[in-house]
Amino acid sequence: MRVDDRLADLYSVDVLQDIWAWANNNWDTIGALTLQHLRIILVANGAGVVVGVLLGIFISGRGRERLADLILYLTGMLITIPSLAMYGILMAILGAMGLSRIGFVPAVVALALYGLLPIVRNTYTAIVEVSPAIIDAGRGMGMSERQLLTKIKLPLAVPVIMAGVRQAVVMNVGIAAIAAWIGAGGLGQLMFRGIQEPGRMGSILVVVGSISVAVLALASDFVLGALEYLATPRGLRGGARSS
Amino acid sequence: MRRTLTLLSLLAIFIGITIWMTSIGPIGERAWPRTVPPGRVLAEISTHMQLVVIAELVAIGIGLPIGFLLTRKRIPVLTRLLEGVVNTGQTLPTLCFIFLFSAILGIGREAVIVALAAYTLLPIVRNTYAGIKAVDPAIRDAARGMGMSYWQIVGKIEVPLAVPVIMAGIRTSTVLNVGTAAVAGLIGVGGLGAIIAEGIAIGGIIEIVLQGAAPTAALAVTLDAVLGAIERAVTPRGIKGSEASAVA
Amino acid sequence: MIKLDNVSKVYAGGTEAVKEVTLEIPKGELCILVGPSGCGKTTTLRMINRLISLSSGKIFLNERDINQMDPNELRRGIGYAIQEIGLFPHMTVEYNVAAVPRLLGWPREKWRSRVNELLELVGLTPPEEFGKRYPSELSGGQRQRVGVARCLGADPPVLLMDEPFGAIDPITRERLQDEFLRIQEEIQKTIVFVTHDLQEGLKLGDRIALMRDGYLIQEGKPAELLAKPKDDFVRNFVGTDRTLKALTLVRLREVLDDSPPTIEPEVTVSQALQKMEDQNVRFLPVVNGDGTFAGWVNRGGLRNLDGDKQVGEVLVRARKVGRRDMPVNEALSLMLESAIGNLAVVDRHDKFVGVLTFRRLYDIVQEHYLEEE
Numbered sequence: 115m116r117v118d119d120r121l122a123d124l125y126s127v128d129v130l131q132d133i134w135a136w137a138n139n140n141w142d143t144i145g146a147l148t149l150q151h152l153r154i155i156l157v158a159n160g161a162g163v164v165v166g167v168l169l170g171i172f173i174s175g176r177g178r179e180r181l182a183d184l185i186l187y188l189t190g191m192l193i194t195i196p197s198l199a200m201y202g203i204l205m206a207i208l209g210a211m212g213l214s215r216i217g218f219v220p221a222v223v224a225l226a227l228y229g230l231l232p233i234v235r236n237t238y239t240a241i242v243e244v245s246p247a248i249i250d251a252g253r254g255m256g257m258s259e260r261q262l263l264t265k266i267k268l269p270l271a272v273p274v275i276m277a278g279v280r281q282a283v284v285m286n287v288g289i290a291a292i293a294a295w296i297g298a299g300g301l302g303q304l305m306f307r308g309i310q311e312p313g314r315m316g317s318i319l320v321v322v323g324s325i326s327v328a329v330l331a332l333a334s335d336f337v338l339g340a341l342e343y344l345a346t347p348r349g350l351r352g353g354a355r356s357s
Numbered sequence: 358m359r360r361t362l363t364l365l366s367l368l369a370i371f372i373g374i375t376i377w378m379t380s381i382g383p384i385g386e387r388a389w390p391r392t393v394p395p396g397r398v399l400a401e402i403s404t405h406m407q408l409v410v411i412a413e414l415v416a417i418g419i420g421l422p423i424g425f426l427l428t429r430k431r432i433p434v435l436t437r438l439l440e441g442v443v444n445t446g447q448t449l450p451t452l453c454f455i456f457l458f459s460a461i462l463g464i465g466r467e468a469v470i471v472a473l474a475a476y477t478l479l480p481i482v483r484n485t486y487a488g489i490k491a492v493d494p495a496i497r498d499a500a501r502g503m504g505m506s507y508w509q510i511v512g513k514i515e516v517p518l519a520v521p522v523i524m525a526g527i528r529t530s531t532v533l534n535v536g537t538a539a540v541a542g543l544i545g546v547g548g549l550g551a552i553i554a555e556g557i558a559i560g561g562i563i564e565i566v567l568q569g570a571a572p573t574a575a576l577a578v579t580l581d582a583v584l585g586a587i588e589r590a591v592t593p594r595g596i597k598g599s600e601a602s603a604v605a
Numbered sequence: 606m607i608k609l610d611n612v613s614k615v616y617a618g619g620t621e622a623v624k625e626v627t628l629e630i631p632k633g634e635l636c637i638l639v640g641p642s643g644c645g646k647t648t649t650l651r652m653i654n655r656l657i658s659l660s661s662g663k664i665f666l667n668e669r670d671i672n673q674m675d676p677n678e679l680r681r682g683i684g685y686a687i688q689e690i691g692l693f694p695h696m697t698v699e700y701n702v703a704a705v706p707r708l709l710g711w712p713r714e715k716w717r718s719r720v721n722e723l724l725e726l727v728g729l730t731p732p733e734e735f736g737k738r739y740p741s742e743l744s745g746g747q748r749q750r751v752g753v754a755r756c757l758g759a760d761p762p763v764l765l766m767d768e769p770f771g772a773i774d775p776i777t778r779e780r781l782q783d784e785f786l787r788i789q790e791e792i793q794k795t796i797v798f799v800t801h802d803l804q805e806g807l808k809l810g811d812r813i814a815l816m817r818d819g820y821l822i823q824e825g826k827p828a829e830l831l832a833k834p835k836d837d838f839v840r841n842f843v844g845t846d847r848t849l850k851a852l853t854l855v856r857l858r859e860v861l862d863d864s865p866p867t868i869e870p871e872v873t874v875s876q877a878l879q880k881m882e883d884q885n886v887r888f889l890p891v892v893n894g895d896g897t898f899a900g901w902v903n904r905g906g907l908r909n910l911d912g913d914k915q916v917g918e919v920l921v922r923a924r925k926v927g928r929r930d931m932p933v934n935e936a937l938s939l940m941l942e943s944a945i946g947n948l949a950v951v952d953r954h955d956k957f958v959g960v961l962t963f964r965r966l967y968d969i970v971q972e973h974y975l976e977e978e
Contacts, residue, residue, distance in 0.1 A: 194577045194578055195536075195577060196535055196537075196574065197536055198539040198543070198553050198569075198573065199553065199577075200570075200574075202553045248692070250656070250687060250689075251690070251691025251693075252704075254654060255680060255681065255755075256682075257677070269695045288450020289450070289452075291452050292543075305452070308456075309459060316460070320459070324453040327450055327453050331449055332449070347695035347696075349695050349739030
């Protein structure tokens with residue numbers, strides 16, 4: 115099909131009607147795929163948050179600056195690896211470890227790794243950048259290192275950590291779509307099916323899939339943004355962070 | 358220093374894997390070859406680069422003037438709109454861009470390039486705008502006070518100070534695009550993604566997957582390093598150390 | 606109460622921040638550590654609550670070697686306030702002030718009432734309202750008050766304060782200093798107070814320790830420091846106007862002439878002239894029957910007048926009078942402003958209590974507030 119024809123086809127009213135009609139008849143499919151999509155992200159980012167926050171706290175400790183540099187650099191490197199390459203490399207590694215090379219597992223591992231950087235980096239930065247005056251005041255009044263961490267540093271870091279989680283999740287909504295290619299399911303399936311299918315049906319699937327992913331990304335951004343706001347102590351809202 | 362070392366060693370590992378993977382031949386009785394020929398890998402690297410570079414150039418060509426023009430007149434509605442569009446655009450997955458443009462324009466390199474360029478355009482416009490806007494009014498005032506003409510201020514003050522921010526945007530988007538362009542391989546447009554796709558499609562032949570994956574990763578890491586070096590090089594020495602890349 | 610015995614601090618890089626400082630601060634006294642930046646005053650302060658470890662020497666708190674104490678317990682027993690305040694931004698004022706009591710495990714009602722008491726003390730009233738606010742909702746001066754209240758949280762006998770009023774605008778600072786003096790009068794804590802502002806030190810301190818390059822150069826009462834600077838550094842630090850500074854430490858009541866000759870307003874001009882002749886003075890304060898001050902008469906002015914007039918009709922009313930508790934520098938300023946050059950002094954009920962003349966001021970300064978050359 116020539117480009118012009120395809121354009122004309124897509125912009126004609128009836129294709130839009132077709133898309134709508136298809137979506138209307140397939141809400142259950144879309145819903146199921148969305149849930150599948152979310153499940154991958156939830157498991158991956160759930161693990162990512164636990165590992166990332168603990169790692170971030172660990173490397174923020176005194177005398178671990180070099181380790182922190184290294185960890186941040188490595189997680190930064192991970193995130194520059196293209197998702198498709200990541201899936202490929204994980205297939206090799208997981209295969210060598212005797213785990214399943216396709217489907218849910220590599221998808222979750224990849225997304226967890228991608229999510230690591232924003233979470234580790236934000237946890238680390240937020241803890242390290244708590245104003246020295248506040249730490250000094252806390253220590254001066256006799257807080258132990260553990261109390262400083264749990265009563266001062268972590269509460270102050272929560273909003274920043276949440277911002278990292280938000281960033282990780284939103285990014286992963288898109289990357290999870292690619293995971294359909296390695297059989298992990300999710301909304302990406304619609305897109306890949308559609309792109310392989312010729313004609314109008316293919317366009318419909320691509321458009322519905324893409325829009326669903328886009329909406330999911332925007333929605334998770336919004337929801338996590340709201341959570342981020344709620345996780346921010348009132349005294350910190352409005353940008354007044356220092357003392 | 359340590360960073361450079363880490364980078365170099367990782368690069369070496371990637372390149373080593375790639376060379377090893379491409380050099381071992383097909384093994385015995387297998388129905389499928391275990392590797393694709395090295396020439397194929399090089400060809401796909403070149404295709405991949407083309408997709409990324411052309412898209413980037415298009416985005417820069419359009420984005421820089423728009424970003425610059427936006428700084429000339431104070432149009433609050435427009436800048437707020439820009440912020441909104443950029444933020445929403447960045448939230449949307451790149452994949453959606455590629456698939457939607459492929460659905461509209463038909464599967465092909467044009468669609469991929471347009472999708473990548475569209476996605477990249479936003480941060481470039483934003484960073485150009487932000488970079489120039491971030492120039493301290495006092496500096497501009499001082500320049501005017503010492504008798505610099507309008508274009509001298511643009512050329513000698515605003516652009517040099519904004520370039521690092523713009524470069525940071527270019528760097529981030531390029532690295533991102535290397536990854537996104539790989540998706541193009543999945544839908545049959547070529548590039549390194551095609552090799553990965555093949556490896557997965559014919560039953561998960563790891564060697565083939567790695568032949569595509571390792572160069573893709575290496576390409577991303579290398580471009581990140583190279584553009585990072587350029588970014589540092591174009592950063593006037595006086596403002597080094599200040600967070601030029603923060604806006605990226 | 607606090608005893609520093611030959612205390613030194615050498616940092617890892619070899620920098621000697623504090624060198625062999627020996628200092629004793631008795632209970633209830635406010636000791637100022639003052640000196641140019643980098644003189645080691647903050648390091649000294651922070652060694653007392655072990656935020657910085659000692660390299661050598663010993664510090665005793667109530668006869669107990671602080672190195673034998675658990676650092677966190679030590680710190681919970683010492684109030685600590687710093688210039689940056691370091692309020693916890695995610696906690697309300699109430700929780701900030703209650704921080705140490707809560708660390709000590711006080712029951713809720715107890716720390717609640719303590720918080721109210723303290724907010725009341727530092728003038729953040731009503732405490733119920735201020736307690737619920739966050740630090741970001743306070744002005745700079747209010748935050749500093751919270752900082753002071755917080756360091757008093759668990760009623761520690763000892764306070765360490767590192768330029769607590771340093772980052773505040775001069776007017777608010779002055780007010781906070783005044784209130785701080787009032788609070789200290791009430792609570793009588795043993796306080797070590799770091800500042801680089803000598804004026805602040807003179808105003809607040811019972812005792813001043815001047816440091817330079819890690820050494821304790823001179824230590825003593827504020828007036829001593831001003832009157833007898835030990836060397837050129839101290840002399841320079843206190844400044845060439847040290848005598849004027851010394852006057853800020855003296856109250857008018859300490860120097861005034863409390864039994865000068867006076868006359869009543871009913872006396873006639875010729876009688877007044879006669880009295881001035883007898884006493885050999887050029888001015889006389891006129892004091893009403895009820896003891897209040899009416900004004901001045903001077904010899905030159907009265908000579909040209911009708912001798913039968915009453916003094917009350919011709920006296921010169923003084924626009925400014927001194928108060929008994931006024932620092933002498935302010936009195937001096939009033940004297941310089943007035944045409945008479947003498948200052949009448951009254952007490953809180955406006956009763957005349959005496960006069961201060963230039964001559965007397967000069968003599969007193971010469972006698973008490975100057976070092977022997």
